[in-house]
Amino acid sequence: MVTALSTLKEQIDNYLAQALAADVDQETLLNSMQYSLMAGGKRLRPALTLATVEILGGELNNDVLRAATGLELLHTYSLIHDDLPAMDNDELRRGKPTNHCKFGAGMATLAGDGLLTLAFQWVTDNHLSATTRSRLALELAKAAGPAGMVAGQARDIEGEHQQLDLAQLRYLHRQKTGALLEYAVLAGGIITGQSDQVCQQLALFGANFGLAFQIYDDLMDVLSTTEKMGKKVHKDANEQKNTYPGLLGIKGAKEQLRKAIAAAVRTQQQLEQITGKSFAGYDQFLAYFK
Template structure:
């Protein structure tokens, strides 16, 4: 039986809370790392990995939990650094003061550095097969690195005060947001040792979900409230960010969101057909997008 998304989140929160301090050897650094990691969050990335493993018949033992939750460490690092004064200079994240507001910019930078490197420690310090560890490490480093998330962040910075085309915007977000969500689903296929064709379908679903996630986030910056989002809203336009509503208007952005969700649902049907497993849990993830 596959856990619900809510049940997976509970398991992820418990695992992170129990294990985050194990490999940290400086008190303030540990407090700063734990502060952002345990400040809340949807845990969508590790939940996607775990849901994929369970759907494909795997068991969520301690080794799988450790490898799967590594992506949340890396995701949290990216949020800490994204909020820094040199980047977006945000003072609110998940309804709480951002890391640099509480610990200072220097310690916040180190907290992000610590979470980034600890993620790769968790991917490899477990009892999964060495080939699985290597494949996960390579996939995550590509998704998070200078051809993935970091490249997307660089494009975002350079794109300010420029008017990107839809293709350019889609490419930016495929790297900035989509690469990590694509990895999260692919990781489930790697952990459960799926053939290349299945891994590709999983990666494609993750990419479609990632695009929908970014469009939805852009829309909620326009339509949502600070209380809903846990961070400042209505700031993208003021900072001259390239967004889907900014380029296409709210209606056009909503149309792009629906297209991405439709593509994701088609991939769910294809996964069901080609693997013989029921990926209904993916539809539960897609229910996140509510306007």
């Protein structure tokens, strides 16, 4: 039986709240890092890692929790930097003023830098095997770096005021959003020592989930409200960003979302066939799109 997502989120929140201060020795920097890290959030990325570990028979001990929550540090860094005046210049995140509005652009930049580097410290500063720690660090660097999330952000900036086609848009979001979600699932396979075949399918599930996540987020920017999202909506269209609704319309974007979810479900079924284990624990993540 896989732990409920709400319980995983509570475990992640508790670990983040307790562990961060031990590794930061400058008060204002700590306050800035804590401000964004503990502002809420779904914690889907580390929860995907923990659920995958459980599904594959691993134990959710303190070392696994530390390695998994490192990903949330890195994700939070990306949000802080994404909100900066030089990037999206957002003033609201998770229903609160963005970090640079609260602490200034300089301290916000340093808070992001601190979270990014601390993420790799947590992934490697634990008692998992040396091989596991090394591979986790490598895969996280690839997912977050200039061939992953950072490249996606660069494509997003260059793509403003340009019309990307569907293949270009999908590739942009595979890097910008999908790369970290792909890593999140793969990390569970690495921690439990799975074969290359299983790890490939885990990464594919994460990639399909990541695509669905981005399409859904694009749709919510059009269909939801600032109160529900915790950030300003309709910004994508106003800033002429490339989105699925912008390219395909609401109906077309919903169809792409359906296809991405169906692809994730097929991968989920394939994982059950090759491992002989139930991956029903992923259903609670897929329910996010309902």
